[in-house]
Amino acid sequence: MIYDLMGKIARDDFGENMSLDYGYDADAETNYTLVRVFQTKRDGTKQFPFIRYPGFTSAAELAAAEGWSMVVNAGLGWDSKIDGIAIENGIVKHDAPADHHAGSIPMTIDANGTLSYAAADASAADLAAQGIVSATCGFYPIIVNYASFSGTPSTTDKAMRTIIGQFGNGDYAVLVAAGRSYDHSAGFTIAAAQTLCKKVGMKFAYNMDGGKSTAAFLGKHRIYDFQAGTFRIVPSFLVFNGSDTFSIPSSAR
Secondary structure, eight states: OOBOTTSOBOTTSOOTTEEEEEEEETTTTEEEEEEEEOSBOTTSOBOOEEEEOOSSBOHHHHHTSTTOSEEEEOOOEETTEEOSOEEETTEEEEOSOOTTTTTOOOEEEETTOOEEEOOTTOOHHHHHHTTEEEEEOSSEEEEETTEEOTTSOOOOOOBOEEEEEEETTSOEEEEEEOOTTGGGOOOBOHHHHHHHHHHHTEEEEEEOSOGGGOOEEETTEESOOTTTTOOOOBSOEEEEOSSSSOOOOGGGO
16 A cells, blocks of 8 residues: 555555545635445446454554454444444344433445344344444444435534445445544534535444444555554444455454
């Protein structure tokens, strides 16, 4: 990878099955990175995101393994425990609503790679039986059917944010926003994030764990390093492996 003077990955040194753009939201006074992952690759095959539950670790450690094209922090945890329902590759990893982050609404991914959400009190076993491949409790959806989700809590907190989204043609969006003065940025409120997601055309968007948990890697190369080389350990990650089939690289097991 080639980096520019700000330490960011150069746009012209990027995989052909993704696109990357850096932006600045003047109203929010915040820099962000938007990665678009093409669901249908140039060779005609598909690639989907999956939720990975490797035990509490950091995005940097997971990204160091061979085989992931992208690694992003995902769900919530507390006191070294998963908080909320958890499904990995159709297997239930945890089956209880979020406790410490009560009211968190799960995100789901089905066998066709479609992103959606479930009720806050949904059963992971029921979802798996219905064909849900991946599920995690990050926080809540913010865009549903191109509109601001009415069930999203109102908050004026400005922070770094990790948002996973999907466009109408099936392509995926990974939006990583700076904040809390990092990269000269104030951070996104939920309303600011909703505005940007609608502006770029997301049909669905979900606000994952953020703040100091925010982390995203393209291959082994970080998009932002909010913690000066150290990364908070979290229980789950959104990963791409360039395929529509979930597989764990041998070096990541």
